[in-house]
Amino acid sequence: MSRAEFSESGRVVIKIGSSLLTNGGRGLNVAAIREWVAQMAEIKRLGVDIVLVCSGSVAEGMARLKLKTRPKVLHELQAAASVGQMGLVRRFEDEFEEHRLLTAQVLLTHDDLSDRQRYLNARGTLLTLLEFGVIPVINENDAVATEEIRFGDNDTLGALVANLVQADLLIILTDQLGIFDANPSLNPEAKLIRSIGVNDQLLDQVAGDSISGLGRGGMTTKVRAARLAARSGAATVIVSGKIDQVVTRVMNGEDLGSHLIPDIAPLAARKQWLAAQLQLKGELTLDQGAVNSLQNGGKSLLAIGVKAVHGNFRRGDLVSCQDELGQEIARGLINYGAQDAAVIAGKPSSEFETLLGYADEDELIHRDNLVIIG
DSSP states (O other): OOGGGGGGOSEEEEEEOHHHHTTTTTSOOHHHHHHHHHHHHHHHHTTOEEEEEEOOHHHHHHHHHTOSSOOOSHHHHHHHHHHHHHHHHHHHHHHHHTTTOOEEEEEEOHHHHHSHHHHHHHHHHHHHHHHTTOEEEEEEOTTTOOTTTOOSSHHHHHHHHHHHHTOSEEEEEESSSSOBSSOTTTOTTOOBOOEEETTOTHHHHHOOOOOSSSSSOOHHHHHHHHHHHHTTTOEEEEEETTSTTHHHHHHTTOOOSEEEEOSSOHHHHHHHHHHHSSOEEEEEEEOHHHHHHHHHHOOOBOGGGEEEEEEOOOTTOEEEEEOTTSOEEEEEEOSSOHHHHHHHTTSOGGGHHHHHSOOOOSOSBOGGGEEEOO
């Protein structure tokens, strides 16, 4: 995606770092938050979906608890996060409310996105919020996360969310202008890298670690995040959040910060991920009407078009869709487990609640989670 195309992006994930949000650890930077929210409200009015990922709960909790250094003991970190999260979310809610925009707090852990069923649940919630015009405000669930399940930094969380909602663009607001070809604090001749392929080896040589001590991510984690976002075809801009009108200017295609370009288009990236990187757990045999609908209509797979269910799969697993001759025509993430899918196969969605005692999605596989093979 070129900079000129940013203004046409349908969906953007904006990640704001701890140092920016908390005045270098002195408490929430209310004036800056107000400015960023005003900019997000402006691009929201232009029809762009926005998901906000913010660090800062631990740093804000440290300020409220008057802690001088970041806690090292896990339960102290969790306590600081619990205190800080209250102020962080309330501030964003109040500022967005000034622009008549609703927000929703979403707390995630790594397990939420590594487990296929919870991945679908999180994705469904976020996409529904966006359909309602709500701006999700996402943070890692530091209050309960342990070292085994924490993301490690909210840059990574931002990238995973970009994958989750199929964003066109990830904007990482930081306290640096972007990525330089050398350490600017040591080399006055260092130049800002304006545009570079996300897998260019130069990035491995020049990315450095965080020096603020507040967050867990330096440029190394931002480069890693950009590469993770690129797996679903999202471009990334790493840019200073201190620049006047930075969000709107980036979205208007202005040459700010460092633009990390993915090497694969979004649709191709998602097809590659679904088709090659997940293990098949079952098969569905479709009637000819369903086959035609998938191949020619770009439709979701409905249960009424399924003739047989094979395998022992759970909600969120990857299954193969085959015609009556056994030829694979598509694969996707299924919304119902094998036992329930067998019960509703060949039935209209209006009967799901009667047959199962509940009804989740109307589709067996939503078109956003389905790719045509061949």
